[in-house]
Amino acid sequence: MSTIQDTNLNSTTVAPSQAVMEKIAALEDIDSTELDPLSEVFNPEALNALVETNGQSEAPLRVEFIYSGYYVSVDSDGIVYVDEAVDLKE
Numbered sequence: 001m002s003t004i005q006d007t008n009l010n011s012t013t014v015a016p017s018q019a020v021m022e023k024i025a026a027l028e029d030i031d032s033t034e035l036d037p038l039s040e041v042f043n044p045e046a047l048n049a050l051v052e053t054n055g056q057s058e059a060p061l062r063v064e065f066i067y068s069g070y071y072v073s074v075d076s077d078g079i080v081y082v083d084e085a086v087d088l089k090e
Helices: 016-028 044-052
Strands: 005-008 064-067 071-073 079-084
Touching: 016 044, 016 071, 016 079, 044 071
Parallel strands: none
Antiparallel strands: 005 079, 064 071, 071 079
16 A cells, blocks of 8 residues: 555644545545545544644654545654555455
8 A cells, every 4th residue: 555645744734634634635536525524433633632742742643544435644743644445345
């Protein structure tokens, strides 16, 4: 699986939850408002807090989840990866 998109949030003012939705919407060529709410899969406020509290923990953190058919990984250092999800039904 190769990375489709990644972003370093430390260089932007976009919240991690919004970055995830914008990336997937761009890949799908739709507006982010057309996606199912991220809160159906993951708590967006918790995701945002993960990056906002960077530096308060000695251990790096990573959250991974599947959203709208994409594998999403968000690191506490502000890196967001979006990859195509593997279809486990095949």
